[in-house]
Amino acid sequence: MEIYSxxxxxxxxxxxxxxxTMCFLSSGYxxxxxxxxETRILFEINTHGTCIxxxxxxxxxxxxxxxxxxxxxxxxxxxxxxxxxxDDKRASKITLTEAGKLETTRLIALTNEKILSQLAxxxxxxxxxxxxxxxxVISILGKEEI
Amino acid sequence: MEIYSxxxxxxxxxxxxxxxTMCFLSSGYxxxxxxxxETRILFEINTHGTCIxxxxxxxxxxxxxxxxxxxxxxxxxxxxxxxxxxDDKRASKITLTEAGKLETTRLIALTNEKILSQLAxxxxxxxxxxxxxxxxVISILGKEEI
DNA sequence: AAAAAAAGGTTGACAAAATCCACTAACCCC
DNA sequence: GGGGTTAGTGGATTTTGTCAACCTTTTTTT
Numbered sequence: 001m002e003i004y005s006x007x008x009x010x011x012x013x014x015x016x017x018x019x020x021t022m023c024f025l026s027s028g029y030x031x032x033x034x035x036x037x038e039t040r041i042l043f044e045i046n047t048h049g050t051c052i053x054x055x056x057x058x059x060x061x062x063x064x065x066x067x068x069x070x071x072x073x074x075x076x077x078x079x080x081x082x083x084x085x086x087d088d089k090r091a092s093k094i095t096l097t098e099a100g101k102l103e104t105t106r107l108i109a110l111t112n113e114k115i116l117s118q119l120a121x122x123x124x125x126x127x128x129x130x131x132x133x134x135x136x137v138i139s140i141l142g143k144e145e146i
Numbered sequence: 147m148e149i150y151s152x153x154x155x156x157x158x159x160x161x162x163x164x165x166x167t168m169c170f171l172s173s174g175y176x177x178x179x180x181x182x183x184e185t186r187i188l189f190e191i192n193t194h195g196t197c198i199x200x201x202x203x204x205x206x207x208x209x210x211x212x213x214x215x216x217x218x219x220x221x222x223x224x225x226x227x228x229x230x231x232x233d234d235k236r237a238s239k240i241t242l243t244e245a246g247k248l249e250t251t252r253l254i255a256l257t258n259e260k261i262l263s264q265l266a267x268x269x270x271x272x273x274x275x276x277x278x279x280x281x282x283v284i285s286i287l288g289k290e291e292i
Numbered sequence: 293a294a295a296a297a298a299a300g301g302t303t304g305a306c307a308a309a310a311t312c313c314a315c316t317a318a319c320c321c322c
Numbered sequence: 323g324g325g326g327t328t329a330g331t332g333g334a335t336t337t338t339g340t341c342a343a344c345c346t347t348t349t350t351t352t
Contacts, residue, residue: 010277024170064329068331089317181337
């Protein structure tokens with residue numbers, strides 16, 4: 001039992017560290033016009049290719065009305081296209097337009113840039129170890145997912 | 147150079163995973179009355195013992211006006227006490243009241259509980275490995291801090 | 293020691309982000 | 323074909339977070 005509370009504490013410690021270093025805790029996560037959620041949504045549509053809103057709601061765990069409005073905004077901006085689904089007339093298939101894809105890759109490049117700058121003086125080996133550790137965390141915590 | 151962009155991608159992958167599993171991405175991070183930022187602030191004052199606001203601004207990288215208001219709220223709620231500093235008459239020393247300490251430990255317990263539930267069926271060894279990996283990430287990324 | 297610059301904090305005024313709830317339409321299935 | 327569920331929207335509001343101006347004190351510059 002002791003090992004569990006130790007692990008919980010380590011996770012909390014990590015969270016305190018990581019939220020700050022990755023700027024998840026407010027204050028300029030990216031200097032773009034997109035919030036973290038918006039970026040994630042664009043990315044999600046980009047990788048899914050085509051999907052419906054409830055897919056995103058499920059994977060991202062965000063409020064559906066919130067998402068609805070964000071998608072609306074994206075449509076108005078010409079980043080996303082909605083097409084009534086044939087199989088399910090309640091739903092709409094959403095996809096990125098060309099402009100949307102462009103904007104998404106631009107955003108990804110921007111995040112890459114930012115993260116890269118934080119890796120400034122890591123050695124080859126440290127990068128390697130970092131990658132391994134991150135993947136270990138994913139594989140361990142990820143297996144809990146239903 | 148290649149190793150860096152690989153690392154960046156791994157970090158991005160990790161972020162996508164971690165923000166969702168830890169519910170950093172909106173929607174009920176905790177079912178308490180406190181936001182992530184507020185929780186972190188309480189925790190910070192708790193561990194610092196006594197500090198001034200700009201200490202918190204520095205460690206948490208949040209806007210000073212934002213913090214100012216949160217502290218004001220905490221004062222009204224009787225969680226925090228402000229005392230004009232002697233060494234610097236611009237600043238105020240802030241500390242948790244007894245109620246504040248109580249509330250903070252209650253909050254910590256709540257987060258612990260939540261994280262613990264996510265560790266449900268991890269083995270002893272997996273916990274160990276998880277802790278090691280988290281600490282490795284901290285030690286590697288942490289050395290960049292100035 | 294006076295002037296200038298910087299640091300600690302507060303406030304006003306907003307903008308953006310997020311939540312809650314009610315509601316329509318379609319689907320599922322027994 | 324009626325009862326529960328799912329997809330999505332819209333209203334209303336709260337919470338969060340930002341920006342800039344401001345006052346006071348401290349520090350630095352000259």
